[in-house]
Amino acid sequence: MELLGYYNYWVFAIVLMVGFYAVIVRNNLIKKLLGLAIFQSAVFLMYITMDKVEGGTAPIIQEGVTDQIYSNPLPQVLILTAIVVGVSTTALGLAIVVRIKEAYGTIEEDDIIAKDRES
């Protein structure tokens, strides 16, 4: 079953689409942003998956060990940066939602559009 061998990538694709679906379909702005966070987390999973080498361990050089296989540490470093970016995006988004609630009294997208039409 070669297809199942890639199950990590399947999970990546499914989680990605779950998040994307929530961004598109949800009307509540907080749920939209949660969808966005899920969408970004899926990419983290992809990066973590690709650095794994079968049988590889943590990339720490030990004296006397020469035939060890190591996992690639670089994607983990990269994704650490992307996680920080993701957290700040979500934080900024939620801060904007708080201000939308203050200005409009609602966080439902339809209601906001309706209120904009009135004014």
Added chain:
Amino acid sequence: MNPSEHLAALQVVVPFLAAPLIVLLQARRLAWAATTLTSLLAFAIAIALTHGVLNGQDHQYFMGSWPAPYGIELRVDGFSAVLLLAITGASSAALLAGYHSLDQQIEPKRQPLFFAAWILALAGLTGIVVSADAFNIFVFMEISSLASYVLVAGGPDRRALPAVLKYLIFGTIGATFYLIGVGLIYMMTGTLNLADMELRIPEVADQSPVLVAAGFITVGLALKAALFPLHIWLPNAYTFSPHVVTVFLAACATKVSLYVLLRFDFFVFQQNITGHKLQFTVFFMSLAVFAILIASAVALFEKNLKRMLAWSSVAQIGYIMLGASIVSLAGLTASVLHVFNHAIAKGSLFLAVACLAMSFRGLRLGNIAGSAKAMPWTMGALVLSGLSLIGVPGTAGFISKWYLISAVFELGGGIAIFLTAVIVIGSLMAVVYIWRIVEHAYFRPPETDAVVREAPLGILTVTWIVALANLYFGINPELPVALSESAASALMGHIR
């Protein structure tokens, strides 16, 4: 240590170091002065780098002296120089104009934080342009985007908030798509340096992860560049942001994403995917034609001045992409040239709008009726830059449209006639929407009896300097043309 060796790094480092210092400045005037000085310094660095590029040497810099594929490489060539000038120039002009304009729109106590976000946006945008590392570009892209969401949300109108949330969601999706693409390519090549990627990718060319990566990167960056039909976040974000923020973002933000898109495509994909050139041409040419025709048509019927110009920006992205989609030396030259010229034209148009906003509360066409009598200088600058947007001979806009039409003619046959027709129709529609502004301002009686005064001298001076730059680069186009030609031959150099 010779500072001129480090210019490429300083371009990014100077604004980054300034940002936390500006937060500490409590007095808003001091914060404004520090931000403007930093921005002008960045402009000076950009000019120095451009000077180097014009002398035929691309600036290459290794962060921490680590050699290229391992360390992070910075690289400034003709294309980067055009964008550096546009970014730092637009930021400086907008900040100088903001001395008067921002007080109206941002509460005094929030201003230092606003300026810190501004300088971070500047650092992020310049960072994207100087970096030669795919992942670094992503990080800078997110820095500049996060900072510009803050800037747009600074607008006093509450409609800025839903607009900025939409901008944030679309921007994040675009950046995440780009991240997925970069991940897939890293998986296949094991490198993030663009030049190194180009050497290694032929071994894995046409394998499915590379194809998928091409899709993700193209769509993600097109989303950030507001390429039709992925532009829907743009009009409202531009309309409701503070006026000088619109000047800054309209002049350069979307074009930086186009820059990354073209760079990535020509470095990595053009040679290594079968039939990519044809797909690239068909895909982008049709989108560009739709962008020019549909966005210009929407601008025709738009009543809000800022939103009209925002729609016109979507159309202008179409012209830029049309040049690039031809995949020829002439086409790319026209495309890069239009990046430069449109930055000046749209920058001065939005500056004139900021002048109008000093006296008028609303910016619908009806609101500004009869404004030309009271504000002759403002309207003069608006008309001059409007002519450049249309592409009237003698202005900068004409030069890039001329190059674009000559590039289209190189194609020959029916397609050349069709595309020329599209460009001419697009320009005619620009004549109509600029004329609607002129008609309201010059030939209609004022809506109210309120006394309207000319905008303050400071903001007028900046507006006129940028407006006159339209004339200057229309008559002496050597500088942007030389840069664009070097950019185009560098990009075409990757196609063997």
